Amino acid sequence: MSGPAMFSRYEFMIAWRYLRARRSEGGVSVMTWISLIGIALGVMALIATLAVRAGFRAEFVDTVLGANAHSTVYMVPQRIENDLTDEVYVVAGRIQDYDGMAQKVADLPGVTRAAAVVRGQVMASAHDKSNVAEVYGIGKADLEAMPRIVDPATLRGDVAQFGPGIAIGAGIARELSVSVGDKIRLIAPEGARTAFGTTPRVNSYEIGFIFNSGRYDVDRTRIYMPLDEAQSYFNREGVADEIEVFVDDPEQVADWTLPLLRTVGEGAQVWTWRDASSSFLAALDMEDDVMFVILSVLVLIASMNITSGLVMLVKNKGRDIGILRTMGLTEGAVLRVFFLCGAFTGVLGTIIGVILGVMLALNVESIMAGLNALTDGGAWQPEVRGIYRLPAELRAWDIFRAVGLSLTLSFIVTIFPARRAARMNPVEALRYE
Structure with a gap:
């Protein structure tokens, strides 16, 4: 029992x-x-x-993903030797056929979008106040595809004004005490080329809209400008600095590094958002x-x-x-x-x-x-x-x-x-x- x-x-x-x-x-x-x-x-x-x-x-x-590319393709600087003077010049890498390259990258499986970008650093000033900023020259359609930048719940102004005007971060607007419709001066050290050398370029731009990306460092330093205007402003006519790449699975962005390198060819480098934030x-x-x-x-x-x-x-x-x-x-x-x-x-x-x-x-x-x-x-x-x-x-x-x-x-x-x-x-x- x-x-x-x-x-x-x-x-x-x-x-x-x-x-x-x-x-x-x-x-x-x-x-x-x-x-x-x-x-x-x-x-x-x-x-x-x-x-x-x-x-x-x-x-x-x-x-990070809402205001930045998942991967960035850029060309490494080139070393040019002068046979007459034995001097070595380092020329920054530029992308010549950026539209064709962006299209080839966008055709890769898993890549949702690719955009050519021109980047440069400037001094932004208004109302006797100034702030160091980083300018991103980008197409309007590519900017509108960035959810954190064009979020209707946080931006001030109208995205449609990007073109006649520029877009600045909320941190810059706060430090310069400017608002939508105001003008700010951008001073670039690499400006107009003259017979006496390169002089700083000073241009004034109207603020089309102010964005709030949710990241303090982005809002405090970033300015968006139309691609063609950025090319003219930074002396990048006909070239781009990098190709921003967006994929359907950002967490596995490393899987696209080798395909991107093969597509772009010799001299290319890839920098992912994980590389930037790895530590x-x-x-x-x-x-x-x-x-x-x-x-x-x-x-x-x-x-x-x-x-x-x-x-x-x-x-x-x-x-x-x-x-x-x-x-x-x-x-x-x-x-x-x-x-x-x-x-x-x-x-x-x-x-x-x-x-x-x-x-x-x-x-x-x-x-x-x-x-x-x-x-x-x-x-x-x-x-x-x-x-x-x-x-x-x-x-x-x-x-x-x-x-x-x-x-x-x-x-x-x-x-x-x-x-x-x-x-x-x-x-x-x-x-x-």
């Missing part, structure tokens, strides 16, 4: 009665509450932290792992309180254990009863922690807004973080990791005091009763 099944109903009943300690055994009840609260807070912190880290990375990547992305990944380990230790410390509570419970219930063993309960049944006592605490604390963690993650932006208001913007500084807000992104995998970690630790630390209770000699337990 087989014995009762494992984790039978009566085992759950006994475990639940032991958790509901009487007033005389208030120490056990207090330890149970401390364990439960500690696990709940640990799981809450773990879920909220993982959500914030995931949201920060997603926002960072979105701002920052690696730091984020390392920080995610470190934060998970640190918060896991906090959950472990909270779980250890379950051991303390169960040790006290086993000591208080020594007489009950002896009686149950003499009535026929096996060691396994006693072990499962006290295992369930600890498991109840771990499961309930984990459930509460998940609820609190999800609620905290969903309200991170409101909380940060309140902290910024209290600290006059000191809680989140865009010039330091690079982005303007701190979003949270709840991912099922992160919640699963937090729940799995909490339950695993809770179950493991429960086994040792439960085994002590199961191995208790019933004769010794009842000797002095």
Whole structure:
């Protein structure tokens, strides 16, 4: 005849009665509450932290991809030797047939768009204020395909005015105290060529619209200008500096590096958005792992309180254990009863922690807004973080990791005091009763 099944109903009943300690055994009840609260807070912190880290990375990547090319193709500088003077000149790499090259690149499988770009640095000034800026000469259709630059929710002005006017970042507009319709002066060191050498070129341009890309460094330094105007302004007539490439899977942008090099030919170089942000992305990944380990230790410390509570419970219930063993309960049944006592605490604390963690993650932006208001913007500084807000992104995998970690630790630390209770000699337990 087989014995009762494992984790039978009566085992759950006994475990639940032991958790509901009487007033005389208030120490056990207090330890149970401390364990439960500690696990709940640990799981809450773990879920909220993982959500914030995931949201920060997603926002960072979105701002990078929304305002920059996924890959950039450019030509390496050329060294030209003068046989008469033995002097060596370094000539910047230029792309001659940029329209044809952009079309060949755009025809590659997986490439969604390719655009020729002219780049140059200038000094922008207005109202006796000045700021260093980087000018991107680009076609209007290519500019309109950049979601973070032409986002209707954040831009000021009209994209249709790009052509007669230029587009500047919100940071530049703020520092120069200009708005849509105002004019700014751009001073380029490589300007007009004269008999006496190259003189700086100074032109005034009307502001067609002001964009907010979500990245502080882009908004503070970037200006967009029509491609033909940029070619004339920077003495790039008939050439482009680089080809910006956009692919359908930016996360796997490295897969297009070799095809791009083969398509463009000798002397070409490819620079991806991952190359530009590799150190920052690696730091984020390392920080995610470190934060998970640190918060896991906090959950472990909270779980250890379950051991303390169960040790006290086993000591208080020594007489009950002896009686149950003499009535026929096996060691396994006693072990499962006290295992369930600890498991109840771990499961309930984990459930509460998940609820609190999800609620905290969903309200991170409101909380940060309140902290910024209290600290006059000191809680989140865009010039330091690079982005303007701190979003949270709840991912099922992160919640699963937090729940799995909490339950695993809770179950493991429960086994040792439960085994002590199961191995208790019933004769010794009842000797002095």
